Amino acid sequence: MERGRWVPGRTVVVGAGVVGASVAYHLARLGHDEVLVVDSRGRTEMPGSTGLAPGFVGRLSATPELTALAVDSVATYGSLVPDGGGDSPFREVGCLEVATSEGRLERAHRDVEHGRGLGVAARVVGPEEAVALAPALVDPQRACGALYVPGDGAVDPVLLTRLLVDAAERDGVRFRFKTPVVALEHAGDRVTGVRVGADGEVVAAERVVLAAGIWGPVLAAQVGVRLPMTAVRHPYLYTRELPEPADALGDGPIVRYPEHCVYTRRHGRRYGLGSYAHTPLPLTPTSSLTSAEVPFHEADFGTALAEATALVPAFRAAPLGRRLSGVFAMTPDELPLVGPAPGVAGLWCAEASWVTHAGGVGRQLAAMLLQVGELLVDPDRLAPGRFTSWSENRIHEAALAHYQGIYEAH
Numbered sequence: 493m494e495r496g497r498w499v500p501g502r503t504v505v506v507g508a509g510v511v512g513a514s515v516a517y518h519l520a521r522l523g524h525d526e527v528l529v530v531d532s533r534g535r536t537e538m539p540g541s542t543g544l545a546p547g548f549v550g551r552l553s554a555t556p557e558l559t560a561l562a563v564d565s566v567a568t569y570g571s572l573v574p575d576g577g578g579d580s581p582f583r584e585v586g587c588l589e590v591a592t593s594e595g596r597l598e599r600a601h602r603d604v605e606h607g608r609g610l611g612v613a614a615r616v617v618g619p620e621e622a623v624a625l626a627p628a629l630v631d632p633q634r635a636c637g638a639l640y641v642p643g644d645g646a647v648d649p650v651l652l653t654r655l656l657v658d659a660a661e662r663d664g665v666r667f668r669f670k671t672p673v674v675a676l677e678h679a680g681d682r683v684t685g686v687r688v689g690a691d692g693e694v695v696a697a698e699r700v701v702l703a704a705g706i707w708g709p710v711l712a713a714q715v716g717v718r719l720p721m722t723a724v725r726h727p728y729l730y731t732r733e734l735p736e737p738a739d740a741l742g743d744g745p746i747v748r749y750p751e752h753c754v755y756t757r758r759h760g761r762r763y764g765l766g767s768y769a770h771t772p773l774p775l776t777p778t779s780s781l782t783s784a785e786v787p788f789h790e791a792d793f794g795t796a797l798a799e800a801t802a803l804v805p806a807f808r809a810a811p812l813g814r815r816l817s818g819v820f821a822m823t824p825d826e827l828p829l830v831g832p833a834p835g836v837a838g839l840w841c842a843e844a845s846w847v848t849h850a851g852g853v854g855r856q857l858a859a860m861l862l863q864v865g866e867l868l869v870d871p872d873r874l875a876p877g878r879f880t881s882w883s884e885n886r887i888h889e890a891a892l893a894h895y896q897g898i899y900e901a902h
C-alpha cells in the first residue's frame with residue numbers, strides 16, 4: 493500500500509453515505525491515522541441519497557473524467573468482501589442501451605468506438621440478442637438493437653457503504669453515528685472543527701471534509717462558501733415481489749432506453765424502473781430535512797411514469813409496489829466537487845458524486861489531501877471553486893439543463 497505524506501492533526505469527515513465512507517476508506521488506506529467520521533444517521537439507517545439508489549454503475553461517459561472515476565470505483569467495489577465471506581457488493585451484470593430508432597442504433601456504433609478510446613469494451617447487438625439478454629425488459633416490437641457493455645454492473649449501495657465503513661474501521665477510522673453536525677467552527681477564514689449534537693460539543697479538527705450529500709451546501713454556507721450544486725427530485729418504482737424465485741432468472745443486465753430517459757433492472761424478486769422524462773424538480777435542502785426521500789406524488793412527474801411503465805414489458809402487467817421520490821445533487825458540468833473549498837482554509841469537499849463515482853472520488857480526495865500518488869483526474873476539473881464567477885441562477889439553470897441528458901454522462 494502506498495503511504496501518503498503524514499499530515500498533522502485530525503480530519504473530520506461529515507457524512508457517512510457512500511461518499512464519506514469512501515473518503516474515510518481511502519484516507520486510512522493511504523496511511524492517515526486520525527480520521528473521524530460523524531453522521532446524524534444511525535449505523536444501520538441510510539436516510540441519504542445512497543439508501544435510495546438502485547445502484548446502476550455505468551462506466552461509459554461522454555466526459556472522460558467520469559469514466560476514470562467510475563473505472564476506479566468498480567475496481568474498489570469489486571475488491572470488497574463481507575467479513576466471513578459472501579458476495580461482493582458489485583455484480584458485473586452488464587448494461588444494455590436499447591435503441592428504438594435507427595438513429596440511436598447508429599449512435600451505438602459510434603459509442604463502441606468512443607468506449608474503445610476510454611478502455612471500456614462494448615459492442616452492438618441485434619434485437620434478438622438484446623431480447624434474449626433481458627426478455628422481461630426489452631420489447632421485441634420496439635428494439636432495433638442495443639449497445640451492450642458487459643463489464644458494467646450494479647452495486648447494492650447500502651451493502652457497499654457498510655463494507656467501506658467496516659474496512660475503514662479496521663484501518664483505524666473512528667465513526668460517530670447519531671451525531672449531527674450543527675455548525676462548522678472557524679477562526680477567521682480557517683475551519684477549526686465542528687460543533688455536534690444537541691449539547692453543542694466542539695470537536696476540534698485540523699481539517700473538515702464535507703461529504704454530506706444534498707446537505708453539503710447548508711453547512712458550507714455557514715462559513716460563506718457557496719457549493720455549486722442543485723438538488724433535484726427523481727422517481728423510482730418497484731413492482732411487487734414476483735412468484736419466481738430470485739435465482740431462477742438471475743438479475744440480468746441493467747437496461748436503459750436513452751431516447752426515452754428510462755432505465756430499469758431486476759432486483760431479485762422485483763423489477764425497478766426510473767425515469768428522467770419529466771420537468772426537472774429542484775428542491776432546496778435545509779437542516780430540518782431529515783431524509784433524501786420526499787413524499788411521492790405521481791402527478792409531479794407528468795406523464796413520465798405512465799410512459800415508462802408502458803415501454804418496459806415487465807411493468808405492463810405487474811402490480812406496482814414501492815414508489816419513491818428521492819433527492820440527489822447535480823452540478824453545472826455533471827462533474828462532482830472534489831478538493832479544497834474556495835476561500836476557507838481547512839475545508840475540503842467530496843460532494844455531488846454518484847454511487848458510480850464515489851470510489852474514485854474518495855481516492856482522488858485522499859490523494860490530494862495526503863499528497864500521494866497519481867491523481868485520477870486533473871484536480872482543476874473537479875475544483876469546488878470552478879464556478880465562483882457564475883451567478884446562483886446560472887449554476888442552477890445549467891445543472892437542471894443536464895437532468896434529462898444524464899444518460900450521456902453516467
Ligand SMILES: Cc1cc2nc3c(=O)[nH]c(=O)nc-3n(C[C@H](O)[C@H](O)[C@H](O)COP(=O)(O)OP(=O)(O)OC[C@H]3O[C@@H](n4cnc5c(N)ncnc54)[C@H](O)[C@@H]3O)c2cc1C
Pocket residue numbers: 506507508509510511512530531532533538539540541542543544545546547548549671672673674703704705706707708711726727728766784817818819820821842843844845846847848849
Ligand atoms: C432515486 C435515486 C436513484 C439514483 N440512482 C443512482 C444510480 O443508479 N447510480 C448512481 O450511481 N447513483 C444514483 N443516484 C445518486 C446517488 O444515490 C447519490 O448521488 C449518492 O448516493 C450520494 O452519496 P453521498 O454520500 O454524497 O450522499 P448521502 O448518501 O446523502 O450521504 C450524506 C450523509 O451525510 C449525512 N449528513 C448530512 N448532513 C449532516 C450533518 N449536518 N451532520 C451529520 N451528518 C450529516 C447524512 O445523514 C447522510 O448519511 C440515485 C439517487 C436517487 C435519489
